[in-house]
Amino acid sequence: GENVEQHPSTLSVQEGDSAVIKCTYSDSASNYFPWYKQELGKGPQLIIDIRSNVGEKKDQRIAVTLNKTAKHFSLHITETQPEDSAVYFCAASPPNTGNQFYFGTGTSLTVIP
Amino acid sequence: DVKVTQSSRYLVKRTGEKVFLECVQDMDHENMFWYRQDPGLGLRLIYFSYDVKMKEKGDIPEGYSVSREKKERFSLILESASTNQTSMYLCASSVGGRRNEQFFGPGTRLTVL
Numbered sequence: 231g232e233n234v235e236q237h238p239s240t241l242s243v244q245e246g247d248s249a250v251i252k253c254t255y256s257d258s259a260s261n262y263f264p265w266y267k268q269e270l271g272k273g274p275q276l277i278i279d280i281r282s283n284v285g286e287k288k289d290q291r292i293a294v295t296l297n298k299t300a301k302h303f304s305l306h307i308t309e310t311q312p313e314d315s316a317v318y319f320c321a322a323s324p325p326n327t328g329n330q331f332y333f334g335t336g337t338s339l340t341v342i343p
Numbered sequence: 344d345v346k347v348t349q350s351s352r353y354l355v356k357r358t359g360e361k362v363f364l365e366c367v368q369d370m371d372h373e374n375m376f377w378y379r380q381d382p383g384l385g386l387r388l389i390y391f392s393y394d395v396k397m398k399e400k401g402d403i404p405e406g407y408s409v410s411r412e413k414k415e416r417f418s419l420i421l422e423s424a425s426t427n428q429t430s431m432y433l434c435a436s437s438v439g440g441r442r443n444e445q446f447f448g449p450g451t452r453l454t455v456l
Contacts, residue, residue, distance in 0.1 A: 231402070236385070239383070264444065264445075266447075271449070272449055272450075273347070273433055273435075273447030273448050273449050273450055274386070274433070274447045275447065276444045276445075276446075279444065319385060319386065328374065328391070328393055328399075329374050329437050329439070329443060329445065330388065330391065330401070331386075331388075331445060332388075333378075333385045333386040333387075334385055335383060335384060335385040336385050
């Protein structure tokens with residue numbers, strides 16, 4: 231099955247700096263890549279997603295890039311704020327698996343005021 | 344707003360007990376999922392369901408079973424709880440069809456003594 235690796239496991243940045251989280255996947259057929267944010271005591275919540283027919287997607291301070299050849303995708307957060315502090319998960323979803331997601335191991339992001 | 348609710352936020356059980364974790368979604372979603380979340384391991388899929396009375400094994404189904412008698416409700420059952428099933432359990436739901444956002448509940452932290 232699909233295998234998703236995520237790095238780094240922890241990340242600390244100063245408020246206002248950028249943060250980048252990287253993921254690689256193994257199944258070249260995967261064609262949907264969501265990113266989830268999990269705040270303390272809550273379930274994960276989708277923040278951005280990208281499909282394989284697109285190389286980049288942006289939503290205000292958040293962007294995701296996808297390199298299908300290299301089988302990796304990244305989350306970019308610019309102008310970080312303390313409320314960005316959370317655990318972030320990437321996931322990949324191959325076709326013919328229904329809506330099954332394979333998640334990375336998570337990145338704990340701390341934004342230092 | 345989609346709402347996924349889980350019956351308990353915290354649960355403490357004894358080894359060997361039968362445990363029921365309940366999940367209810369209010370958006371008429373076809374797909375429902377059960378994950379367990381452990382530090383350093385991310386989210387791992389236990390079971391999922393595409394329709395009433397239908398179930399599919401995920402990556403770690405051993406020691407678990409599920410029940411989906413109604414579209415809005417998906418139950419996870421630990422037939423004989425063991426200490427290695429101490430974990431955070433997350434339920435999610437999504438619309439059927441092409442890969443779509445999964446909406447997560449707040450989680451149940453289960454401790455097996």
